[in-house]
Amino acid sequence: MKLLLHLSIFFSILFITLPSSHSSSSNDKNALLQIKKALNNPPLLSSWNPQTDFCTTWTGVECTNGRVTSLTISSGKISGQIPAHVGDLLELRTLDFSYLTHLTGNIPHTITKLKYLDLLRLKQTNLSGPIPDYISELKSVTFLDLSFNQFTGPIPGSLSQMPKLQAIQINDNKLTGSIPNSFGSFVGNVPNLYLFNNKLSGKVPESLSKYDFNAVDLSGNGFIGDGSMFFGRNKTTIRVNLSRNMFEFDLSKVKFARSIVSLDLSHNKISGKFPRGLSKLRLEYFDVSYNHLCGKIPSGGLLQTFEPSAFSHNLCLCGTPLKAC
Numbered sequence: 001m002k003l004l005l006h007l008s009i010f011f012s013i014l015f016i017t018l019p020s021s022h023s024s025s026s027n028d029k030n031a032l033l034q035i036k037k038a039l040n041n042p043p044l045l046s047s048w049n050p051q052t053d054f055c056t057t058w059t060g061v062e063c064t065n066g067r068v069t070s071l072t073i074s075s076g077k078i079s080g081q082i083p084a085h086v087g088d089l090l091e092l093r094t095l096d097f098s099y100l101t102h103l104t105g106n107i108p109h110t111i112t113k114l115k116y117l118d119l120l121r122l123k124q125t126n127l128s129g130p131i132p133d134y135i136s137e138l139k140s141v142t143f144l145d146l147s148f149n150q151f152t153g154p155i156p157g158s159l160s161q162m163p164k165l166q167a168i169q170i171n172d173n174k175l176t177g178s179i180p181n182s183f184g185s186f187v188g189n190v191p192n193l194y195l196f197n198n199k200l201s202g203k204v205p206e207s208l209s210k211y212d213f214n215a216v217d218l219s220g221n222g223f224i225g226d227g228s229m230f231f232g233r234n235k236t237t238i239r240v241n242l243s244r245n246m247f248e249f250d251l252s253k254v255k256f257a258r259s260i261v262s263l264d265l266s267h268n269k270i271s272g273k274f275p276r277g278l279s280k281l282r283l284e285y286f287d288v289s290y291n292h293l294c295g296k297i298p299s300g301g302l303l304q305t306f307e308p309s310a311f312s313h314n315l316c317l318c319g320t321p322l323k324a325c
Contacts (some may be wrong), residue, residue: 034083060073101125126150155180178203185207201222214239228249238261238262242268251275252275261284262286263285272294286303290312293317296317297311
């Protein structure tokens with residue numbers, strides 16, 4: 001009798017303490033319906049019918065084992081702010097709110113509950129205000145895309161504390177200030193940096209020179225000083241775009257990685273002559289126009305295959321594809 005009593009108590013406790021998958025699935029469905037309501041029941045989400053299976057018939061929803069793992073709402077007439085209820089989709093791996101020009105406000109703090117989030121894309125919306133520091137609490141995110149918005153203020157230095165980050169894409173905003181010094185001490189991966197078309201300024205921290213970035217794009221800002229720290233003979237960098245800034249350095253002293261295929265240094269204050277190493281690169285894109293360069297363009301490589309405009313408006317460059325020296 002005592003054994004039966006103990007077993008009865010044990011299974012009662014087990015039933016109470018272990019959440020059922022059905023309950024968790026219902027929580028996800030309720031969260032989605034709250035999201036739809038907060039967005040004023042837009043036509044884009046008309047398939048979100050409470051009487052149907054949200055995992056198989058609801059637009060933008062993907063599931064694994066009955067739990068929502070991906071939510072994509074894009075390219076529709078959505079107005080309002082990102083609903084706080086997105087933070088209730090606890091198994092979410094992908095969150096994508098993109099091409100929603102009437103989506104306003106900022107990123108809700110509840111997003112920090114998404115401990116498994118791998119991809120966060122909030123692209124080409126009307127989100128504004130500072131990029132919140134608490135974004136860095138998303139330790140599983142590998143790809144962060146906040147591009148083409150209205151974000152203002154400085155880049156949060158805490159982004160360097162996201163250990164799995166592979167790409168920081170915060171271009172085409174209204175961000176100000178300089179690149180945080182903390183970007184010289186990433187705790188995990190060295191991410192691709194896409195910071196172009198903002199209002200950033202100042203010098204790039206020298207500490208970034210120790211990193212081997214795969215891709216860097218700082219174009220369309222107001223950076224000054226030396227930008228050559230992104231180069232190095234032993235690096236494996238593929239793409240560098242420093243155009244439309246005010247960088248000043250001697251090009252003849254730069255050692256380029258053989259891996260570079262795209263190089264844009266146009267519209268700066270770069271001086272000196274072409275290093276011979278440039279002619280050895282297998283470049284697919286190249287532009288050094290509107291600088292202070294001088295001397296002969298090295299032959300024997302791919303430099304002669306580019307249009308004269310890629311070399312134009314310098315002090316005294318000569319040689320093919322420009323006029324003979």
